[in-house]
Amino acid sequence: xxxxxxxxxxxxxxxxxxFGGVKALSxxxxxxxxxxxxAIIGPNxxxxxxxxxxxxxxxxxQEGTITFRxxxxxxxxxxxxxxxxxxxxxxxxxxxxxxxxxxxxxxGRNLRMKSNILMQALRIGPAEKEEMMHREKVEHIIDFLEIxxxxxxxxxxxxxxxxxxxxxxxxxxxxxQVLLLDEPMAGMNVEEKQDMCRFILDVNDEFxxxxxxxxxxxxxxxxxxxxxxxxxxxxxxxxxxxxEVRHNEEVISAYLGTSH
Numbered sequence: 001x002x003x004x005x006x007x008x009x010x011x012x013x014x015x016x017x018x019f020g021g022v023k024a025l026s027x028x029x030x031x032x033x034x035x036x037x038x039a040i041i042g043p044n045x046x047x048x049x050x051x052x053x054x055x056x057x058x059x060x061x062q063e064g065t066i067t068f069r070x071x072x073x074x075x076x077x078x079x080x081x082x083x084x085x086x087x088x089x090x091x092x093x094x095x096x097x098x099x100x101x102x103x104x105x106x107x108g109r110n111l112r113m114k115s116n117i118l119m120q121a122l123r124i125g126p127a128e129k130e131e132m133m134h135r136e137k138v139e140h141i142i143d144f145l146e147i148x149x150x151x152x153x154x155x156x157x158x159x160x161x162x163x164x165x166x167x168x169x170x171x172x173x174x175x176x177q178v179l180l181l182d183e184p185m186a187g188m189n190v191e192e193k194q195d196m197c198r199f200i201l202d203v204n205d206e207f208x209x210x211x212x213x214x215x216x217x218x219x220x221x222x223x224x225x226x227x228x229x230x231x232x233x234x235x236x237x238x239x240x241x242x243x244e245v246r247h248n249e250e251v252i253s254a255y256l257g258t259s260h
Contacts, residue, residue: 005226006034009210010055010086010178015064017050017234024050025061028236030229032178037204037211039221041245042231043254048214049091051231052180055212056088057081068178087176089167091183097156101166104155105141108173109134141169144206145199161192168199172207179203181213185220193217197224218255222246230254 010032017025025047032038040048053059055066057078065072068084076084087108095104142148145165150158155166164184171179184200185193201224203209215221221228222242230238230245232254238245245251 003035003205005036008032009034009069010212011067012051012055013065013067015051015054015061015066017047017054017059017061023234025054025231025234028064028231028234030236030239032210032212033226034210035204035208036226037200037213037224039225039228040212040214040231041216041218041221041228042237045233046231047234048231049182050234052088052182052212052214055081056086056180082174085175085177086180087171087174087178088180089171089182089184091186093163093167095155095163095167095170098154100152101147101155101158101169102135102138102142102151104166105138105169105173106134108170109138137175138169138173141172144172144202145169161188161195164188164192164196165199168196168203172203172209176209178210178212181211181215183214183216185215185217193220200224 008031012031013029015025015028016023028047028051030038040051042048050059054061057076057080060075065074066076067073068086096107099107142151145168147162147165147169150162155163158166168181168184181200185196188196197220200211200213204211213225225242227240228238228242228245229236230248230251232250237254238248238251240248
């Protein structure tokens with residue numbers, strides 16, 4: 001089944017990022033098309049997470065622009081990015097360990113809640129109706145990620161692979177147009193990786209969500225990505241289909257260490 005990939009939804013143009021004298025990113029440009037799975041790969045220290053941090057407003061690049069759905073920004077803050085429809089998962093899980101799976105995923109709905117905090121706390125008037133609607137959305141995500149059995153379980157008691165799934169669920173609760181995944185499969189065993197691959201493809205397929213992911217497992221990247229951008233020492237050294245990237249001499253030497 002071939003999916004329909006749309007026009008450019010996110011355009012990263014000439015991004016440079018420095019920390020003091022250290023160049024984390026040098027003049028990086030690439031785009032992301034609607035409904036694709038776009039991978040960012042590269043050896044450790046290549047600047048992959050820094051790139052995601054620029055896209056979702058954690059870092060402000062010194063040069064370059066990011067255009068999202070036709071609006072161009074030199075800098076966006078994280079709240080603005082989330083409001084516009086870009087969600088992010090992190091390498092290190094930032095879940096509320098003492099809270100249940102359901103409540104953790106509910107926190108992803110906060111930006112979509114209209115009623116004020118007092119009304120939410122007292123669950124009066126429109127707040128109660130609104131909470132029921134949000135809860136319904138969250139239950140749908142829980143079903144989708146096949147974690148119904150753990151709805152009420154404190155997240156800290158779950159195995160790592162399931163915690164990663166909850167993290168994905170919380171990002172999905174925002175109903176993002178673009179989902180940024182920072183090493184969604186780091187630390188997982190083979191079975192957990194296979195599950196996570198399936199969920200990422202299902203999110204892309206069923207929700208129509210555009211996905212940008214950083215991943216070290218090359219097998220995974222080649223299997224699930226539509227296009228791949230390759231960074232090395234903060235520079236872009238490759239960009240294209242998995243097949244094109246796989247046969248790119250510069251990419252091969254960066255990964256095999258022959259150029260350094």
